[in-house]
Amino acid sequence: MPGIVIVGAQWGDEGKGKATDQLGDQVDYVVRYSGGNNAGHTVVVGAEKYALHLLPSGILSPRAVPVLGNGVVIDLDVLFDEIDTLAARGVPAAERLLISANAHLIAPYHQTIDRVTERFLGKRRIGTTGRGVGPAYADKVNRIGLRVQDLLDPSILAQKVAAALEQKNHLLVKVYNRPALSAAEMTERLLAHAERVRPMMADVARVLNQALDQGKTVLFEGAQAHHLDVDFGTYPYVTSSSPIAAGACTGTGVGPTRLDRIIGIAKAYTTRVGEGPFPGELLDDVGEQLRQAGGEFGTTTGRPRRCGWFDALVVEQAARVNSFTDVFLTKLDVLTGWEKIPVVVAYDVDGTRHDVMPMTQTDFHHATPIYEYWDGWTEDISGARSFADLPGTCQAYVRRLEELIGVRISGIGVGAERDQTIMLHDLI
Ligand code: GDP
Ligand code: IMO
Ligand code: MG
Numbered sequence: 001m002p003g004i005v006i007v008g009a010q011w012g013d014e015g016k017g018k019a020t021d022q023l024g025d026q027v028d029y030v031v032r033y034s035g036g037n038n039a040g041h042t043v044v045v046g047a048e049k050y051a052l053h054l055l056p057s058g059i060l061s062p063r064a065v066p067v068l069g070n071g072v073v074i075d076l077d078v079l080f081d082e083i084d085t086l087a088a089r090g091v092p093a094a095e096r097l098l099i100s101a102n103a104h105l106i107a108p109y110h111q112t113i114d115r116v117t118e119r120f121l122g123k124r125r126i127g128t129t130g131r132g133v134g135p136a137y138a139d140k141v142n143r144i145g146l147r148v149q150d151l152l153d154p155s156i157l158a159q160k161v162a163a164a165l166e167q168k169n170h171l172l173v174k175v176y177n178r179p180a181l182s183a184a185e186m187t188e189r190l191l192a193h194a195e196r197v198r199p200m201m202a203d204v205a206r207v208l209n210q211a212l213d214q215g216k217t218v219l220f221e222g223a224q225a226h227h228l229d230v231d232f233g234t235y236p237y238v239t240s241s242s243p244i245a246a247g248a249c250t251g252t253g254v255g256p257t258r259l260d261r262i263i264g265i266a267k268a269y270t271t272r273v274g275e276g277p278f279p280g281e282l283l284d285d286v287g288e289q290l291r292q293a294g295g296e297f298g299t300t301t302g303r304p305r306r307c308g309w310f311d312a313l314v315v316e317q318a319a320r321v322n323s324f325t326d327v328f329l330t331k332l333d334v335l336t337g338w339e340k341i342p343v344v345v346a347y348d349v350d351g352t353r354h355d356v357m358p359m360t361q362t363d364f365h366h367a368t369p370i371y372e373y374w375d376g377w378t379e380d381i382s383g384a385r386s387f388a389d390l391p392g393t394c395q396a397y398v399r400r401l402e403e404l405i406g407v408r409i410s411g412i413g414v415g416a417e418r419d420q421t422i423m424l425h426d427l428i
Helices: 016-024 076-088 108-124 133-141 148-152 154-175 183-191 194-200 204-213 285-294 312-322 361-366 392-405
Strands: 003-008 029-032 041-045 048-052 065-068 098-100 218-221 261-267 270-272 306-308 326-330 340-349 352-354 367-375 409-413 421-423
Touching: 003 016, 003 312, 016 041, 016 218, 016 261, 016 326, 016 409, 029 204, 065 204, 098 194, 098 204, 108 133, 108 154, 108 183, 148 154, 148 194, 154 183, 204 218, 261 312, 261 392, 285 306, 312 340, 312 392, 326 392, 340 392, 361 367, 367 392, 392 409
Parallel strands: 003 218, 003 261, 029 065, 029 218, 065 098, 261 326, 326 409
Antiparallel strands: 041 048, 270 306, 340 352, 340 367, 409 421
C-alpha cells in the first residue's frame, strides 16, 4: 500500500497532524504537498505538545524522511525557526529534510500584501491567516514568483525580486498608502538562508517516484481541507491552493495511479475558522460549549473556531471529490455528555430540500440545516481502544455517520494522545 494521502474533509483542523504522526513510524516518506505555514498541526506525544506549521507532522518519527513538495509555499524564516525549535527539543529535522527546488517562496512582501489586502476588503475580508500564503500563490500563477532554486543564483533572485516589487510598490504606495519596500533588502533577507537550504534541495518528483518503484511507503500529508480548496471550497472563502487529494499529484510530481489510499479526516462535529458560509454554525451557548469541550482555538492564529454539529453533506461531498477509501473520525470523545446529538442530514434552501450540497454558492449561503437526532452517551470514552469498548449509542452514532458519508470509518480518535485511537481497519 505505498501511496497514501491524508485529506481534511471539512474546513481544516480535523486532526490531520495526529493521524499523520500515528502512521509516521510505518512510512518511509512523509510529504507536504500544498499550503504553507497557514497550517497548524498539533501532535501530542506524552507530556510533549508540538505545533507544526510548515514541516510535515511525520518529522516526529525518526524513520520517515520529511519532504516539502513543489506545491508548498515556503517562508524561510518560519522554516528555520521551526527546524531550530524542534532541534532544541531533541527532534532532528535539518539532516533529513528534502525540499523541492520548484517550491515557491513566501517573501516578506507577501505577508505585507496579505495583511493590507484583508484590511482593504473590510467586511468582505476572507479572514486569512495573514502569513502571505495567498499572495505567494498569486505570484506563482502570475509568473512573478520566486522559487527555492532561485536561491542558488543571487543575481537571478535579485532580478526576480525587483520585478515582483516594481508593481507591488506602486500598489503599496498609491493604493494602500504604505511605504515602498526595498528590493535589495528583501533579496538579502532571502539569501541569508541560501546556504542552509542548498543541501536540502532535491528533485522531489524523482525521489518519490523512485521510492514508490521500490515499494516504499509514501504518506502525503494534506494541509487545510476539501472545503478550503480553491476549486471545490466555498470560494472566495478558501485558501489559494489545492488541498484535495489530486493536489498530492500536482504538488509533488507523482501520477494519480500511484495513490492507493485516500484517507479523509473528519471531526465528529464541524468547525471553521475565518469567514465564509457555514450552514450549521451554532451561534448560541451550544456552540460555545462545543468550542470549550473541543479546545477549538486555532493552532496558527489562536482565533476561536466557529462550531456546529456534524454536517454529513459537507463530508459526503469531500468523500466523492477526493475518492476517499477510508475515513478517520476524530474527537469523538468531545461529544460525551450530550443527551441528544444532532446531525445535519439535509438542507432547506428557500423551501426546497437538498440531500447533497447545492451546486451554487448562493444556495449554500441560503441553506438552513435539517437535523436528525441521535441518543448521546455519558460514559468517558477516552480509554476505549476497540469499537466494542464504546457505549451502544456511541456505536450507533458512528455507524450512522458511516452510512451518511458512504465510506467506511477505519479509525476513531478518542483523545489527543497518540494511543487514544480505535482502529477498525488497517490503514497501511
Ligand atoms: P489539523 O490541522 O487537522 O492537524 O488539526 P489541529 O491540530 O489544528 O486541531 C486538532 C486538535 O485536536 C489538536 O489540538 C489535536 O491535538 C486534537 N485532537 C486530535 N485528535 C483528537 C481526538 O480524537 N480527541 C481530542 N480530544 N483531541 C484530538
Ligand atoms: P490546517 O492545515 C483551518 C483558512 C483561514 C481562512 C482561509 C484563507 O491546520 O487544517 P489563508 O491564510 O490560507 O489564505 O486563509 O483558509 N485556513 C485554515 N483554516 N485550518 C487550516 O489549516 C487553515 N489554513 C487556512 O482561516 O479562512
Ligand atoms: Mg490545524
